[in-house]
Amino acid sequence: MDAIKVILGPVISEKSMTEASNGKYTFKISKEAGKYDIKKAVEEKFKVNVLKITTTVVKGRRGRTGTRRIEVSQTPFKKALVTVKTGQKITLFDQGAQK
Numbered sequence: 574m575d576a577i578k579v580i581l582g583p584v585i586s587e588k589s590m591t592e593a594s595n596g597k598y599t600f601k602i603s604k605e606a607g608k609y610d611i612k613k614a615v616e617e618k619f620k621v622n623v624l625k626i627t628t629t630v631v632k633g634r635r636g637r638t639g640t641r642r643i644e645v646s647q648t649p650f651k652k653a654l655v656t657v658k659t660g661q662k663i664t665l666f667d668q669g670a671q672k
Contacts, residue, residue: 574603574605574606574610574614575614576613576614576617576618578603578606579602579603579606579610579611579613579614580600580601580602580611580614580615580618581600581601581602581603581650582600582601583598583599583600583601583665583666584599584600584601584652586599589666590666592654593663593666596656596657596658596659596661596662597654597655597656597657598654598655598657598663598665598666599652599653599654599655600615600652600653600655601650601651601652602628602651602652602653603651604630604650604651606651606653608626608628608653611626611628611653611655612626612655615655615657619663619664619665621657621658621661621662621663622657622658622661623655623656623657623658624656624657624658625655625656626653626654626655626656627653627654628651628652628653628654629651629652629654630649630650630651631649631650631651631652632649633646633647633648633649634646634647635647
């Protein structure tokens with residue numbers, strides 16, 4: 574698979590930003606992508622060495638919204654937790670001037 578089609582975007586949350594400081598980065602990925610495809614895409618796109626990949630499928634949740642309380646459901650997606658070699662960083666997850 575193509576690197577552009579494998580990685581759909583980063584997952585930005587409190588937990589993922591904390592793990593990013595430890596060399597673990599979370600991405601939203603294509604459902605068809607396997608661990609080998611993910612490793613190849615991350616190494617090609619960000620020029621880092623991938624040590625470990627963990628994938629999970631996040632179930633879509635249901636909720637009610639609006640004045641009529643219409644039921645809305647989120648689509649399920651697949652995410653990958655990528656661990657890179659010590660000392661390497663992915664600049665997409667830099668927190669800027671925060672300390």
